Amino acid sequence: MTTSRRKFLGLLGGTAIGAVVFQACGVPEKELIIQAPFEMPEDLVTGIDNWYATSINTTPATDGVVVRVMEGRAKKVEGNIDHPINQGKHFPRTEATLQSLYNPDRISSPLVRIGPRGSGKWEQISWTDAIARVSEQISNVEDKSSILIANNRISGHAQLILNNFSNALGCKNLIYEPIESTNLRSAIKHVFNQEQIPDFDIKNTKYLLSFGADFLESWISPTKYSRDFGHFRQGTDHRGKMVHISSRYSMTSANADEWIYVNPGTEGLLAMSIASVIIRQKLGPQPNVESLTENGKFDLADYSPDKVCQIISPYLTPDKIVNIANEFMEHSPSLAIGGDTAGSHTNGADSLSAIYSLNYLADNVGKKGGVIFQPKPALPDLINREISSSFSEWEKVANDMQKGQISIFLTSNVDPVYGLPASLKFRETLSSTRRVPLVVSFSEHMDDTASMADLILPQGDPLEEWGSNIPDPGPGYQTIGFQQPVVRPFFESKGRHYGNKSFSDSLISISKTMDLDINVESDSIKDLILEDSKKLFKLKRGSVQAQTEKAFWIGLLQRGGWWDINNTFKNKINKPPKFKKLTTAKFNNTPEYDFHLIPFVSNGISDGSGANLPWLQALPDPISTATWSTWVEINLKDATKLDITEGDIIKITNQNGVSIEAIAYPNPASAPNTICVPVGQGHTSMGRYAKNRGANVLSILDASKDDNTGALAWSATKVKISKTGNWKKLPQLENELGGEIPQDPERKVIKIDGDGEGKHHH
Amino acid sequence: MPENKWGMVIDLDKCTGCQSCVVACQSENNIPINTEDIFNQRRAIEWIRIERYWEGEFPNVRARYVPVLCQHCDEAPCEPVCPVLATYHNDQGLNVQVYNRCIGTRFCANNCPYTVRFFNFWEPEWPESFKNQLNPDVTVRSRGIMEKCTFCIQRIRRFSKNSESTERDLNPACTNACATDALVFGNLNDPESKISKVKSKGKKRSYKMLEELGTEPNVIYLKKVEKGTKQEHNVH
Numbered sequence: 001m002t003t004s005r006r007k008f009l010g011l012l013g014g015t016a017i018g019a020v021v022f023q024a025c026g027v028p029e030k031e032l033i034i035q036a037p038f039e040m041p042e043d044l045v046t047g048i049d050n051w052y053a054t055s056i057n058t059t060p061a062t063d064g065v066v067v068r069v070m071e072g073r074a075k076k077v078e079g080n081i082d083h084p085i086n087q088g089k090h091f092p093r094t095e096a097t098l099q100s101l102y103n104p105d106r107i108s109s110p111l112v113r114i115g116p117r118g119s120g121k122w123e124q125i126s127w128t129d130a131i132a133r134v135s136e137q138i139s140n141v142e143d144k145s146s147i148l149i150a151n152n153r154i155s156g157h158a159q160l161i162l163n164n165f166s167n168a169l170g171c172k173n174l175i176y177e178p179i180e181s182t183n184l185r186s187a188i189k190h191v192f193n194q195e196q197i198p199d200f201d202i203k204n205t206k207y208l209l210s211f212g213a214d215f216l217e218s219w220i221s222p223t224k225y226s227r228d229f230g231h232f233r234q235g236t237d238h239r240g241k242m243v244h245i246s247s248r249y250s251m252t253s254a255n256a257d258e259w260i261y262v263n264p265g266t267e268g269l270l271a272m273s274i275a276s277v278i279i280r281q282k283l284g285p286q287p288n289v290e291s292l293t294e295n296g297k298f299d300l301a302d303y304s305p306d307k308v309c310q311i312i313s314p315y316l317t318p319d320k321i322v323n324i325a326n327e328f329m330e331h332s333p334s335l336a337i338g339g340d341t342a343g344s345h346t347n348g349a350d351s352l353s354a355i356y357s358l359n360y361l362a363d364n365v366g367k368k369g370g371v372i373f374q375p376k377p378a379l380p381d382l383i384n385r386e387i388s389s390s391f392s393e394w395e396k397v398a399n400d401m402q403k404g405q406i407s408i409f410l411t412s413n414v415d416p417v418y419g420l421p422a423s424l425k426f427r428e429t430l431s432s433t434r435r436v437p438l439v440v441s442f443s444e445h446m447d448d449t450a451s452m453a454d455l456i457l458p459q460g461d462p463l464e465e466w467g468s469n470i471p472d473p474g475p476g477y478q479t480i481g482f483q484q485p486v487v488r489p490f491f492e493s494k495g496r497h498y499g500n501k502s503f504s505d506s507l508i509s510i511s512k513t514m515d516l517d518i519n520v521e522s523d524s525i526k527d528l529i530l531e532d533s534k535k536l537f538k539l540k541r542g543s544v545q546a547q548t549e550k551a552f553w554i555g556l557l558q559r560g561g562w563w564d565i566n567n568t569f570k571n572k573i574n575k576p577p578k579f580k581k582l583t584t585a586k587f588n589n590t591p592e593y594d595f596h597l598i599p600f601v602s603n604g605i606s607d608g609s610g611a612n613l614p615w616l617q618a619l620p621d622p623i624s625t626a627t628w629s630t631w632v633e634i635n636l637k638d639a640t641k642l643d644i645t646e647g648d649i650i651k652i653t654n655q656n657g658v659s660i661e662a663i664a665y666p667n668p669a670s671a672p673n674t675i676c677v678p679v680g681q682g683h684t685s686m687g688r689y690a691k692n693r694g695a696n697v698l699s700i701l702d703a704s705k706d707d708n709t710g711a712l713a714w715s716a717t718k719v720k721i722s723k724t725g726n727w728k729k730l731p732q733l734e735n736e737l738g739g740e741i742p743q744d745p746e747r748k749v750i751k752i753d754g755d756g757e758g759k760h761h762h
Numbered sequence: 763m764p765e766n767k768w769g770m771v772i773d774l775d776k777c778t779g780c781q782s783c784v785v786a787c788q789s790e791n792n793i794p795i796n797t798e799d800i801f802n803q804r805r806a807i808e809w810i811r812i813e814r815y816w817e818g819e820f821p822n823v824r825a826r827y828v829p830v831l832c833q834h835c836d837e838a839p840c841e842p843v844c845p846v847l848a849t850y851h852n853d854q855g856l857n858v859q860v861y862n863r864c865i866g867t868r869f870c871a872n873n874c875p876y877t878v879r880f881f882n883f884w885e886p887e888w889p890e891s892f893k894n895q896l897n898p899d900v901t902v903r904s905r906g907i908m909e910k911c912t913f914c915i916q917r918i919r920r921f922s923k924n925s926e927s928t929e930r931d932l933n934p935a936c937t938n939a940c941a942t943d944a945l946v947f948g949n950l951n952d953p954e955s956k957i958s959k960v961k962s963k964g965k966k967r968s969y970k971m972l973e974e975l976g977t978e979p980n981v982i983y984l985k986k987v988e989k990g991t992k993q994e995h996n997v998h
Contacts (some may be wrong), residue, residue, distance in 0.1 A: 073894040076789055078938050081930065088930070089941040092785040104889035216778045223941055230776045230942030239775075239987060254825040255778045257989065261821050315821045490891075603780055615785050618796040618806070622779045623825060625814055628798035636819060668816045669823040731801035733811060744815040750774060750828045753967050753985035 053080050053560030055469055055481030056462040057154070058093045061085055061221035062469040064560045065094060067486040074098055074463055074487050079223070080560045082543070084475035086223040092619055093606055094223070099613040100444070100461055101490060105687030107446055107458035108491040109498035117439070118431050118452050120685075126497035130457050131506065135513035137408060137438050138169070146407040147171035148397060151503075152414050153181075153389070156468035156480065157529050160381055161504045164518040165511060174397065175389035176411075178419035178607045178679065178698060181220070182390045182711035183343035187352035192365070193574050196374040199476035200337050203228035203235070204369035207331035208242040209274075209324070211267045211355045212342025214252040217603035217622065219339050221473055229255070241331065243324060245270060247341055247715070248598045248633075248676045249669030251622035260320075261671055264596045264715055265585025266312040267342035268351025270321065271358055272582055273308050276300035277325035284329070284361035291575040292357060298579045333369030334362045341598060344715040345585035348706045353580060360576040366569070372476040373569035378539065378562070379480070379532055382470055392710025395703065398424040401436050408438045411449050412459065412503045418448040418608060418683060421712075422658045422699040427452065442503045445612055451685035460500035464489045466526040467502070468561075477568045478542070481561040482529070536562055587718050588702060593655055596674040597717045599697045608680040608698075611690035620733040621678065624665045628731050630694030632662040632721075633676040639666035642723070649726040652677070652719050654702060660695035663730045675721060767855035768913050769950040769980035770937070771960045772829055775967075775987045776944035779812050779827030783936035783945065790914060790935035792900050794886035807880040809911040810936050826986065829945070831936070832857060832878045832911035833971060833979030840870035840879060848908070855950070855980050856913060864907040871908060875972055879910045913947070929956065950980065 051066045064083020068076040077095050081088035100106075110130035115121030125133075141147060149166060153175050166173040181197075188194050202208060202215075202225055215225040232240040244256035245267060253259040262270055278284045279293065279300055293300065302308075305318035328334045338355035345351065356371075364370025377383055394416065400406050402425075409430070420426045429435050430452045441453035450456055459465070467483035491499035501509070504525040511518045522528040530553060536542070537552040542564035546552035556562055587596075604619035604627075605611045617628050624631055632650050644650065644664045652675065653659040662677055670676060681694025702717040744750055787793065787810050796806040810831040817824040834857045840849050841857065848863035849870050871879040885905045888896075896902065899916035903909045914934035921932040929948075930938055937945040948957030961968065964984040971983060 070898060075895060075897050076935070078786075078930075078935075086941075088938070089782070090786075090939055091780070091782055091941065095782070095785045095789050095939065098789060098895045099892065102891045102894045104891045106891075217780060222780075226778055226780060226782075226941035227943075229778065230944065233776050233942070233987075234773055249820070249823065249825070251779050251825075254827070259823075490894075614795045614797075615788055618801070619781055619785060620812070622781070622812070622814065622827070627796070627801050668819045669825060671820055729802050731798045733801070733806060733808070734814065744817070744826070749813070749830075749971055750815060750826045751969050751983070751985040753775075753987045754989075 049075070052484065052486040053082075053558060054463065054483045054486050055080075055083065055560055056094065056097055056483065057469055058097050058462070060218070061224065061473065062155070062471045062481050063090060063094050063223050064481055065090060066560070067463060069486055072488055074101060082559050083481065083561060084477070084479050084563050084565075085221065085471045087227055089223055089227050091223045092603060092616060093610055096610060096613040096615045097461070097463060099615055101463050101487070103445065103612060103687065105446060105612065106444060106461075106490070107450075107456055108500075109494060110458065111456040113454045117433055117454065120451060122456070124498065127501060128497065130455060131509045131513055133455060134440055134457065135510050138510065139514055141407045143407070144170040145172060146405055147410070148406050148408070149173045149410045149412070150176050150414050150416060151412040153177065153472070155470040155472060156382055157525055157532065158467055158469075158504045161507055161518070161520060161525060161528070164520060165507045165516075168511065168516050168518045174393055176394065176414040176416045176419065177389050179340075179601060179714065180389060180391065180711045182709050183348040183352055183706055184220075184339050186349045186709045186711075187338075187343070187356055190349075190353050190577060191356040192371065192373065194373055197473035198374060199372040199473055200225075200335060201228070201369050201372055201476075202335065203231045205232065205333050205335040205364075206238060206240050206369065207328055207334035208232065208240060209328055209334065209336040209358065210242065210244045210252065210256070211271060211336070211338035212246045213337050213339035214250045214601070215337065215339070216252040216255055217250065218601040218606060221471070222603070224475070241327070245342075247596070247671065247674060248600055249623065249667075250600065251603065253669075254622070260313070261315055262313050263311070264341070264598065264674070265345035265347060265351075265587070267338065268347060268354040268582050269303065269308050270312050271336070271338070271351070271354040272300065272303040272579070273305050273312070273321050274325045274328065275354070275358060275361060275579070276303040277305060277322050278329055278361045280304070281325070283325070285363045288360040288363065288576055291577075292360060292579055294578045300579070328358070328362060332362070333364045333367060335359065335364060335370055336362065341715045344713055346704055346707055346713045346716055347583045347585045348711060348713060349709045350580050350582050350707075354582055357576060357579060366573045373573070374474045374476060375478050375567055375569045377470050377480070378478045378542070378564065378567070379535055381532075382468070382480070390710040391703070391712035392705055394420060395424060398426050398429060401426075401429045404435050406436050408440065409436050410440045410442070411453075412442040413444075415447040415449045415608065417452055418696065419698050421701045421703050423656050423703050442506060444500070445687060446685050448683055448685045457506050458500050459503045459506070460489055463487055464500065465502045466524070466529060467504070468529055475563070477563060477565050479561065479563040480536070482556050484557050541566070583707060585716065586704070587716055588655055588704070589718065590655060593718045593720045594673060595719050595721055596715070597652065597654075597697070597700070597719045598674055598676045598715050599679050599701070600676055602678045602680065605680040608683065608696075611680050611683055611693070612687040614689050617689055623669065624667065624730070625733040626663075626665060626730050627733070628693065630660070630662045630678060630681040630697070631665045631730055633665050633667040633670045635670040635672045635674070636666050636668055638672055639664065642721070644723060647727045647730055649724045649728055651722050651724050652700065653722070654700040654717055654719050656702075658700050660697060660700055661724060662695050663728050665730060675719070763951060764853045764855075765951065766949050767951040767980070768834070768918065769855060769948070769957060769982065770831075770913070771946045771957055771964065771968075771982045771984065773944045773946075773960070773964065773984040774828060775984065776942040777827055777829055778942055778944075779814065780941060781812050782939040782941055783810050783829060784808055784812065786935040786939035787911075789895070790897055790900070791912070792886075792896050792902050794882075795888065805881075805883060807909070809878070809880070809909075828983070830876060830878060830971075831981065833876055833977065833981045834913065836978035836980065837976055839873040839875065839975075839977060843869040843873050845869070856915065857910075858915075859908060859910055859912070861901055861903055861907050861909070866906040866908065868908065875975055875977065879908050881908055882906060
């Protein structure tokens, strides 16, 4: 570093001379000119930074990121321009991973409970002790199938290790998702015969029909879809048209050219009606039509616009349905997608099947601007295993726990205590050591489930750990994201016996202590990934190629992963399955309980996993601009009728008598008789930013399920609402400028182009 | 003509209102945590914010989004009112805030029609561990002074000092984050820059916010496109 010291002295000399010149000038006017803002002392740049590539699984999909690191600390996260999914872009949740890494309430070492379960009294223990305790308890259980591991949806080597561990031990393994993808996956399997969610090529489509899927803020891969959407709008000379169909007006609805309100649970019915028009008018490709209708045996007459229009929405006309059907067929390639509320009713899976079948009528399957299937992973071991995640499985778990049939409950990165409906009494059951003898959490943060644990073996932050992941949905070609530690572990200073350890490494350690053969030669997930990188190296194709294994490994890490744009789905595309008769969505209709409750995921704290991150708590919701709270969107006329004004505290009660309270937000876009409440608040634990803030709407959901898949019908709850008489100011952005709801009738701020360059379809 | 004139083009037809830009800005520029109390006091600091405007009522309703940040006006109303010359215009088109000159009169904020200037009523506070994330290139502003969007001047400086820099190094944090590429930043004086090309391609749709005030902003908006709007609403 001697040269840099000399250089430093030289720079110092230069600065001194500069200062002399400034002083010589003397007069303030001159100072104005000479002191360019670029040279302001506030903005002098002194440090050396490095940007490291990695990938993190924070949005529903996995995004590739680069992290700016200075002096061993992460300063900034941005999208990795090389990564196929997000291509240089990132979402609020991705950025806020920094606040997860440096969260003041992170768990810094293994903990053992010293008070009653759930009391929050812990004692720090060493990793050796923690691993030994878990291993001993697992060994002591005779019936290993009574052990349950619950985790979030993971992929790559972490899943491989978990899979091998569960198989070797003979225990159960369940995924928990507060907003389930069970129905979506079931519909994809049924309609396309695919295990993985295909790539929906929004970028190149010309007409997008979206049913319920809030793909711009929260649905499965929002960063990629947003990127595609920018191109869809103004990337070419032909501006794409988007029609969004849903019961709640969301940010995605706001971005559509047309938003069509449908009564809850009728999204599939509208899709069938559109199909009936296409088939009646003979607009669809004949072989696909024959296959879908089994040569005309499946009669779509019951779904004709005249018959179903009023069921779908009082604001819809049969002509409108015919019009959409025609537009959908005229603008090739067109694309139909569905998710979120469209798949969250008792007929959810069938509704989604009807929606996705439209793609066969548009003849876009396997084509640009349509539905593009994923190839098998480059490393066959990393194929995504189908693990059940349906609500009915969780109901069974809750029952088994009550009967004392679950001996050890291990959780990683999931919070079922928070997310499952209160009617399952999961929290109460878990609080009894007699019913569930041992609860182990591998959580990084003290979430509601971790707070009920006996032992916590905290995993590290994604920015501190090794890993790999296969994005789901992928980009339509083979892709593996690599995750590397971009910073030293934050709790490294506590010594090697404390601090954090990844979930995978904990499982490997437990298996070694138990002498359990999990068919993994390596001592850590890092070694396993390194070994597998040699297999990738031998393929001699893809985004990273090198002369030596070592150079290849370094290349992988520098690039944040490996992908091969030429390796796409090449198999034959199956004939479409025939339409299913659509059942009507069922609701528990009782007098008084006359409001449909539609929970939704805002792009800030998302499903609640971001509730401990202040940047996300403070992110104004795109519709209400509300922050830091739980609010309830209610139709303006309903609000007037019930004498509800903004800030009134509203009690929302379900038919089991369970209630939550939320702040009223009379919403110009809410439909009558529906109330919409954001998911994510109401934690009883999870640190200073999340604990006891707002209310947990998931807790008051009815345990009604999809007829076929057993998935939670999370939009099927009917509730009653009442004023509590209390009032609280809704913390929101729009109040900053004064006025209750900003209107811009003269379009002074936002100007609209009627038929400018957009080249709308006519 | 100066070599550089920094500006931004914002395509409202692409902006979805997702607020990636908002968090990216807060992370890059050491913006204090906007707590619930701060929102309730209407003192939230967002150098870039997304405003949402309503039109109509259910079922014929529209929410529209517009990102608002310092417009870096050529005729900035905030500049002449500063008694200590803490805010002024430089020769690269930037409206600059010199923190150590500011004495906190807040005249500039009063005079800004875009409400994009923010006053630090209190010392910013972070839990100790969050301080690890603070960007060392950006001053943490103390109590009693104004702050605002700088177009990430620290990035512009790094860019100008490093010959290997790319466009992404120059871009403000909001622009790099913007998933739909609605935000484009660059040198308006360079006809070959991306911003100049986007500006010229979107010429028919371009306008400046509250341009009738004569502030001459360097942020150019491209109108949102909507079928049949002219006929239905009879605007512009």
